[in-house]
Amino acid sequence: MKRISAIAAATAALFAGQAIAADLNICVEGAYPPFSETTSSGDIVGFDIDIANALCAEMGKSCEMVQSDWDGIIPALLEHKCDAIIASMSITEDRMKVIDFTNKYYNTPARFIGAKDAGLTDTPEGLKGKVVGVQRGTIHQDFMESEFPDVELKLYGTQDEAYLDLQAGRIDAVMADSVAMDEGFLKTDNGKGFAFFGKGYSIPKYHGEGAGIGIRKGEEDLKKAFNAAIDKIRASGQYKKINDKYFNVDIYGG
């Protein structure tokens, strides 16, 4: 009998992973720079992780980051392998059927870019007679057609083709996600001489709800605590400090 219980204990020990010591375990991904990336020492760093730590400190809870694969990240939450997902997950209706979200913690705004010295403005008058490039079939095309119906649009299959035509002077401006354009164009050699103009747009009707923190359904207290903490780090300037470490634009969105 003694031997059987010893075997049972040993088996249980094999199956059991690390003891859960932290108040909250947070699933993070590590393959989406600069929000979440894996360093050469195997640590996960990035905007998501800094925000997670700031929120935990604000709530006065100890948190542990659980590395998770994107495909398995929602099951991991549902089976209590972690208590929250902070992995740049967009709030969508399909996901809301399975899990719950806090308010957004960012929603990278869409913006215009154009030549630095062109003096363009983002009003219907300012863009009169100008040609704006957008990627075909995107939310940015919908946005332009509805909000700037009189501006001439040129549609591209990929974002890169739009950049090429902008450099060649065939179009005056490009409208797309600000972070994508900053990382993919403005910060590269090709992007020299070009800059953002106008304000950032994040209108839920076109641009979605943004990225929220995923939690299990029915955990209202945790949701409230996270929402309050997001508001607090926005107000205290902690958010801005983290934001500016990674981005030239305020990615919280309007």
Next chain:
Amino acid sequence: MFTVIEYAPLLGRGALVTISVAVLSLVLATGLGVLGAAAKLSKRGLWRSVGMGYTTIVRGIPDLVLILLIYFGGQRLVNDIGSTLGFDYIEVSKFWAGVISIGFIYGAYLSETFRGAYLTVPRGQAEAAQALGMKTIATLWKVLVPQILRFALPGYSNVWMVLVKSTAVVSVIGLSDLVGLADKAGKSTRQQFWFYLAVLLAYLFITIISEHLLKRLDKRVNRGIPA
């Protein structure tokens, strides 16, 4: 390319996880394979149906589905049992979920390998041993097993080669194996091509070393047999 070199220690750790998962799975699969073959060769109908059920079901489902089922489904089972019994949360480890899934799958393939090898040994061998007065254990160990090994080794080597590569599926449950780490590092540095190339070479290295060792083992079990 230089980024890959910077990440080499991390990838090395991943390779170690891959090799550990593969070796432990092989040990488990060998055990299950022997049991499975014994069940299928049993004189009792019940054992034969158990062995048949095991090989039919397991060989018929994809590795990926089984690993997700064991890791997430197993966790739900543990959670449900735990909450009924009033235990705290018990974590099903990624590593052991991976080893058990892969061992369980390849055990079914090895059952067939071992069963086939057993049947290839002529019946007369066992009868002759018994006629010489050898006990059952001695017959098995001294006469049958050396011959079974000889017939089973080619199939066994094959299963090992496939098994090593199928360990890549453990990365879906977030285990930091070679493929999982290389994928994350590749995306983090935007140099996925170089990282996948490194993974390819690492797997090739593992399989070439295995092939060499298996060849030596093959010589050993076939000693005394003219080529």
